[in-house]
Structure formats: C-alpha cells, structure tokens
Amino acid sequence: MHTLYSMQNSGNCYKLRLAMAQLSIPFEIHDVDILKGESRTPEFLALNPNGKVPALRLKTGQLLSESNAILFFLAEDTPLMPEGKFCRAEVLQWMFFEQYSHEPYIAVARFWLKLMKGGRELKRDMLDDWWERGYEALGVMERHLETHDFFAAGQYSIADIALYAYTHVAGDGEFDLSDFPGINAWMTRVQNQPGHVAMDWRP
Amino acid sequence: MHTLYSMQNSGNCYKLRLAMAQLSIPFEIHDVDILKGESRTPEFLALNPNGKVPALRLKTGQLLSESNAILFFLAEDTPLMPEGKFCRAEVLQWMFFEQYSHEPYIAVARFWLKLMKGGRELKRDMLDDWWERGYEALGVMERHLETHDFFAAGQYSIADIALYAYTHVAGDGEFDLSDFPGINAWMTRVQNQPGHVAMDWRP
Incomplete structure (x- = not known):
C-alpha cells in the first residue's frame, strides 16, 4: 500500500x-x-x-x-487524465499555473492568516502583494470559466483537483469569492464529481 | 511551423x-x-x-x-523524456521544484538586479529572502548531484533543461556558485550534450 x-x-x-x-x-x-x-x-x-x-x-x-x-x-491511464498529447500538456499548463501564480499567494495568505499564530503581524508587509496577485490568478481562472466547464480538455481532471484544493478555502486567506460566479459554479461541479471527498477526509 | x-x-x-x-x-x-x-x-x-x-x-x-x-x-516520445511512469513523474517532480522553489528566487533576483533598471533599490527589502531561499534550492540540487549525474531517471532530460536555464545565469542575481562543485560539474555535462545551444541562440 x-x-x-x-x-x-x-x-x-x-x-x-x-x-x-x-x-x-x-x-x-x-x-x-x-x-x-x-x-x-x-x-x-x-x-x-x-x-x-x-x-x-x-x-x-x-x-x-x-x-x-x-x-x-x-x-496516468485513468479517467482523471485526458487522452492525447496536447490535452496532457493543457493539464500541466494549469498545474504549473497553480504552483507558480496561485498557490504562492492564495495558499500562503491562508497559511499565515489562518494556520500560523501571530502570522498577520509577522507578514503584515506581504499581505497586499499576496491579495493583489491572488486576485490576478482568480481573474485568470474566472475568464477561463466564462467559456469552459473545466480547466483542461473539456473534462474533469487533475488540473481541476490541483486548482480546487486552495481555491475552495481561499476565504481562509481573506479572499472574497462572491464576485467570481464562474469559479463558484465550477467549484459546485467539482464537488458533484463521483467519489468527491472533503478536505477533512481520511482513509 | x-x-x-x-x-x-x-x-x-x-x-x-x-x-x-x-x-x-x-x-x-x-x-x-x-x-x-x-x-x-x-x-x-x-x-x-x-x-x-x-x-x-x-x-x-x-x-x-x-x-x-x-x-x-x-x-513526449523523444530522447529528452525517460520512459516509464515513475521516471516521467520524477521528471515532473524536478520541474515543479524548479518553478516553486528555484525560479521565484534565482530568476527573480536576476530579473531585478540585472535586467530591471533601478531594480536593486525598488526590491531592496526582498533581496535577503531571495538569496536565502535561492541558496536553499541550490543546496537541494547539490545534494542530489553528489550521487547522480542528472536530475531524473539517470539520464539527461527536460528536467535538466528546466533547471539549467536559470542556474547557469544565477551569477546575474549575485549567487556565488563556487562552493557547489556538483552543480558546476553537472552544468558542464549539460553543455556537452549533443546539439546544446547557448542562451543567445536563435533559429
């Protein structure tokens, strides 16, 4: 195992x-x-x-x-990975976007504001930058979701899992998602996938 | 084309x-x-x-x-990509390391110190953090190269290309590579690969 x-x-x-x-x-x-x-x-x-x-x-x-x-x-070789070379590259494109342009702001703001005691004071000088760049990433996602149901290859994939993980708890980093209707509808679609589990789930 | x-x-x-x-x-x-x-x-x-x-x-x-x-x-399907599912994942592991733990410090320090006029003054408060985290990434690479010739799957691959791109110009961000013999020997191996071109090359 x-x-x-x-x-x-x-x-x-x-x-x-x-x-x-x-x-x-x-x-x-x-x-x-x-x-x-x-x-x-x-x-x-x-x-x-x-x-x-x-x-x-x-x-x-x-x-x-x-x-x-x-x-x-x-x-690889499961329904969570689209078939075809271009589609796999599209999946990776969104996963690299997540790690470079999304996680370092949205997850990091959550870490210091929600998980680390005293984080707000320690990182006071960084917050505005994290919020600005985090909202930029959310804007890129929202524009994509205006015309797509999922991120890559027209289907639910690991690209959606990668982006959902920190987007659905962005509020912990004090991001307000109420002006992002595309992201909210997509999060509901992700939650409705067969076998979906919440963040507190353990095997 | x-x-x-x-x-x-x-x-x-x-x-x-x-x-x-x-x-x-x-x-x-x-x-x-x-x-x-x-x-x-x-x-x-x-x-x-x-x-x-x-x-x-x-x-x-x-x-x-x-x-x-x-x-x-x-x-995909070329000599720059190792065969086998685990080896492909190893390639990606180092490529995500590059984008998350290396590029945001080593490339960004280079950008502001070498390419952006006045960058040193504008980003004075960030430099120590970039250098500290950049040297951490170089340390991870050096420890790997103590026992490996290349980053993934025992062969030259796109993982090496991804890491070489900003490592070989780390000096532009005022990183000193003289204490990293493993990295220096690896850079020479990369430069000796068939068809290698320098950064200023254009087709």
Whole structure:
C-alpha cells in the first residue's frame, strides 16, 4: 500500500487524498505536522531532501514529492487524465499555473492568516502583494470559466483537483469569492464529481 | 511551423529554444519585450490570458503556455523524456521544484538586479529572502548531484533543461556558485550534450 506523508489541513496534501479517493487507490497516512517542525527532522529530510509535504512512498519503496507531480503519476491511464498529447500538456499548463501564480499567494495568505499564530503581524508587509496577485490568478481562472466547464480538455481532471484544493478555502486567506460566479459554479461541479471527498477526509 | 512567443534573455524562454534545437524541431520566434509591456497588450492577452512568455502557438493554431508544460509537450516520445511512469513523474517532480522553489528566487533576483533598471533599490527589502531561499534550492540540487549525474531517471532530460536555464545565469542575481562543485560539474555535462545551444541562440 502507498504511504502518504501528509498534513491534514494542507491543500497540497488534500489534492492527493481526493485523487486517491476518486481512483479507489488504497493508501495510509503518515501525519507530518510542519507547524511543529516535523518536515525538517533528519529522518524526514532523509526521506524527502526538499523538506516538504506531501510526499508519497509507493508500495515499491520509491519516493515522489511535489503534489502535482504525484497527481500526474496517480492519474496516468485513468479517467482523471485526458487522452492525447496536447490535452496532457493543457493539464500541466494549469498545474504549473497553480504552483507558480496561485498557490504562492492564495495558499500562503491562508497559511499565515489562518494556520500560523501571530502570522498577520509577522507578514503584515506581504499581505497586499499576496491579495493583489491572488486576485490576478482568480481573474485568470474566472475568464477561463466564462467559456469552459473545466480547466483542461473539456473534462474533469487533475488540473481541476490541483486548482480546487486552495481555491475552495481561499476565504481562509481573506479572499472574497462572491464576485467570481464562474469559479463558484465550477467549484459546485467539482464537488458533484463521483467519489468527491472533503478536505477533512481520511482513509 | 511552431511560433515561440519569447523574450531572448528570459531563462523560461531559453528552455524551449534549447529543447527545440536539440530535438531538431523547426520554429520561428515572435519577440515579446516584457520590459516594454508587450506581454500586457490586449493582443497578447487575447493570445495568452495569463500575460506571460513563453507561449507556443503550434502549427495547428493551438496555444500552450507555462514553460515546463510546453517542454513536456515537446519531449513526449523523444530522447529528452525517460520512459516509464515513475521516471516521467520524477521528471515532473524536478520541474515543479524548479518553478516553486528555484525560479521565484534565482530568476527573480536576476530579473531585478540585472535586467530591471533601478531594480536593486525598488526590491531592496526582498533581496535577503531571495538569496536565502535561492541558496536553499541550490543546496537541494547539490545534494542530489553528489550521487547522480542528472536530475531524473539517470539520464539527461527536460528536467535538466528546466533547471539549467536559470542556474547557469544565477551569477546575474549575485549567487556565488563556487562552493557547489556538483552543480558546476553537472552544468558542464549539460553543455556537452549533443546539439546544446547557448542562451543567445536563435533559429
């Protein structure tokens, strides 16, 4: 069975729980509390030198890190991955957008405002920049969703899972989604997919 | 023929020129000078709503953005992409590492210190953070290269191209690579690959 090194309230870790639930892939969870420094212990760094969760130890013993790379691994040859070279590249395009233009603002604002005690004071100088760039990313998503039901290849895929993970909790970083009707309708479509589980789900 | 929307001194754009040169894929360049706002014009935003280069317009008319997604598209079924599901995921793991943990510090420091006039003063408060996190990423690379010749699957691949693009010009962001013998030896191996071209190369 695969082992997921995971923090329950991390959106990057939730992506993998959601995908494995929908693909009926059995796995167990090894909890890593990054707030207690558990991703920086010598034991964890020997496992994942980049010192981050999630990481997935396959039943073969091999280790993978980076949430979206793991998503791609899990989804190959499943209904969560569109067929065809161009469609796979479109999936990756949105997953790189998520990690470069979305997560560093929307997830990071949530981390410091919601999860880290005293974070608002510590990061006061960064908040305006995170909100500005986070809203830019939400604007790119909204314009895409004006004419598309899903992000890539006209179907629900790991691109939607990657973007849903932190978008649906953007309010924790004090983003207001009420002016984004396309994003709200898309989030409902994602929640209505067979086998959908919420962020607090564990196997 | 493909059209690459590109800025010559952007490492993200160089990745694609290098890969297409090594794969003998014909393409033409449409220069976009982001310093002159050319990636934010209505015409360019109609093409790529995220307002960034590189973007690749395929000979079919379809458009792809995000440098590493385009790299993956170009490399599928070529010698630049290792075979096997786990190896592909390893390639992606390093490409997501590059976009999340490397480029935002090493490329961004270069942009503001080397390319943007007055950037040092404008971004004075950010420099220490960029250098600290950039050296962390270089440390992760160095530890990997102590026991590996390349980043993924034991062979030269698009993972190496993605990481080489901004590592080989890290000095422009005032990173000192002299204490990273593994990285220096790897850069020489990359430069010795058949068909290697330098950053100023154009088709």
